[in-house]
Amino acid sequence: MYRVQTQLWEKVQAVDGESIRAFHALPCRSGTDSKGRRSLMTTKRTALKMLGATLALPILGLHAVKAASTIRFSYQRSSTLLTLLKAGGTLEALLKPKGFDVSWHLFDNVVVPMNAGAVDFHADVADAVPIFTQSANAPLTFYAKEDASPSAEAIIVKAGSPVRTVADLKGKTVAVHRGSGCHFILASALKRAGLSFRDITPAYLAPPDAAAAFERDSVDACVIWDPFLAITESKLATRTLADATGLSSYDRYYTVNTAFVSTHPEIVGLVFDALVEQGAWVKKNPQDAVAKLAPLWGGIPAATIEVVNRRRSYVVKPVDKAGLGEQQAIADTFFEAGLIPKAIDATAVPLWHPEAHT
Numbered sequence: 001m002y003r004v005q006t007q008l009w010e011k012v013q014a015v016d017g018e019s020i021r022a023f024h025a026l027p028c029r030s031g032t033d034s035k036g037r038r039s040l041m042t043t044k045r046t047a048l049k050m051l052g053a054t055l056a057l058p059i060l061g062l063h064a065v066k067a068a069s070t071i072r073f074s075y076q077r078s079s080t081l082l083t084l085l086k087a088g089g090t091l092e093a094l095l096k097p098k099g100f101d102v103s104w105h106l107f108d109n110v111v112v113p114m115n116a117g118a119v120d121f122h123a124d125v126a127d128a129v130p131i132f133t134q135s136a137n138a139p140l141t142f143y144a145k146e147d148a149s150p151s152a153e154a155i156i157v158k159a160g161s162p163v164r165t166v167a168d169l170k171g172k173t174v175a176v177h178r179g180s181g182c183h184f185i186l187a188s189a190l191k192r193a194g195l196s197f198r199d200i201t202p203a204y205l206a207p208p209d210a211a212a213a214f215e216r217d218s219v220d221a222c223v224i225w226d227p228f229l230a231i232t233e234s235k236l237a238t239r240t241l242a243d244a245t246g247l248s249s250y251d252r253y254y255t256v257n258t259a260f261v262s263t264h265p266e267i268v269g270l271v272f273d274a275l276v277e278q279g280a281w282v283k284k285n286p287q288d289a290v291a292k293l294a295p296l297w298g299g300i301p302a303a304t305i306e307v308v309n310r311r312r313s314y315v316v317k318p319v320d321k322a323g324l325g326e327q328q329a330i331a332d333t334f335f336e337a338g339l340i341p342k343a344i345d346a347t348a349v350p351l352w353h354p355e356a357h358t
Contacts, residue, residue, distance in 0.1 A: 018257040037120070065330075070101040070258075071267065072119035076110055079123050080225060081278045081314065083296055084289070090278070094270050108206070111179075114138055120249060120260045121271060124252045126153075126181035126225065131331045133255070134349060135340040139254040142277055143268050143352035145323075148249035149316035152308070153182050153225035155189060156214075159237035166193040166241050172220035173201040175210035179339055181250060182223040197337070202333065230307040232298060249326055253319065255351075258350050264350045268352050279314035285309075318353050 073091070075082040085091050092102045107113050109124050115138045124146065133140055137348040155174075157163045162173060166189045176186050189194055201221050203210070207228040214222035215236060224232065232238065244250045253277065260266055290305045295306065327346035335343045 033202045036196055070103050073104050073121045074105045074107050074119040074123045075122045081275050084278055120257050122255045124254045128181040128184050128249050128330050139258040140349040141258045141261045141352050142256040142319040143256050144272050144316050145319050146252040149312045150244035150250045152311040154236045154243040155223045155241040157221045161240050171201045173203055174221045175205045175213050175219040178204040185244050185247050186223045187240045193232050212241040223261040226308045230304045234304045261352055275316045281318045282314045319351050321347050
């Protein structure tokens with residue numbers, strides 16, 4: 001029985017970090033041994049059952065709306081607008097009168113929780129990420145996108161590097177996050193230069209690790225996105241071989257569980273409007289935005305945040321099927337590279353549109 005509980009707990013642990021912290025904070029009952037074994041079989045057994053009831057549907061892959069009146073939002077470190085909405089309590093103020101509480105969940109790997117339906121509203125992601133969720137048949141609806149920001153991701157080398165062009169990357173080691181928008185940028189830039197991945201040695205690293213490897217000269221070039229790109233550029237003298245201009249628009253997409261849309265389309269509208277307003281505020285009040293983001297991003301220098309915000313459009317719009325052609329190019333590239341198991345129609349995704357719900 002204890003083994004079964006442990007296995008279930010490991011599944012729960014992968015889904016909801018905040019619930020886990022609450023679980024571990026539960027007190028042990030008197031009379032337990034030093035390892036708290038009795039507590040795991042009593043007090044924490046009850047808590048585990050409660051967590052299982054709350055999170056069972058996402059774990060089983062049913063992607064249903066959470067039974068309780070809490071709407072779950074995820075975000076990642078590059079989720080500027082969601083980070084600001086969270087810090088300001090904006091969504092809490094909007095949704096409380098509708099009978100909903102809000103919970104926030106930070107993920108570094110966004111694909112897994114998106115595929116699992118671990119939250120209701122998912123972190124905004126670069127254009128390449130939805131290719132993987134669609135390939136996995138994750139029932140997600142696109143409800144917004146941030147307009148093109150092609151200079152917010154780039155292939156860089158150190159200023160003193162002999163590598164002057166993308167063609168010079170032949171035989172070099174290049175750090176890139178596997179399956180990211182930057183992966184597509186690198187593949188497209190190599191193809192434009194008459195090369196392919198067979199001509200380089202890719203080092204598949206997450207952005208912080210890629211930046212660290214680049215700084216200590218473990219790789220010859222690095223392909224990363226903001227804010228990691230701007231941070232690296234602020235610390236080191238670099239040269240940009242190519243950004244996404246002419247290769248990808250670098251749109252960022254916002255998705256929500258399809259089951260939630262069907263039940264609460266009006267809530268999706270409220271969140272969409274909040275994102276639109278927050279994006280406009282950042283562009284209209286750049287210094288105030290920097291002041292708010294600096295402590296939220298761990299004390300990044302103001303000048304670096306200004307660069308990030310200048311390169312991101314923060315223009316939030318609905319998603320139209322006609323505008324998903326670039327997604328198809330990314331999907332085809334990833335299928336040819338063996339990153340997804342099957343060819344997909346990247347335009348065949350559920351879309352929420354504000355006019356349909358006014």
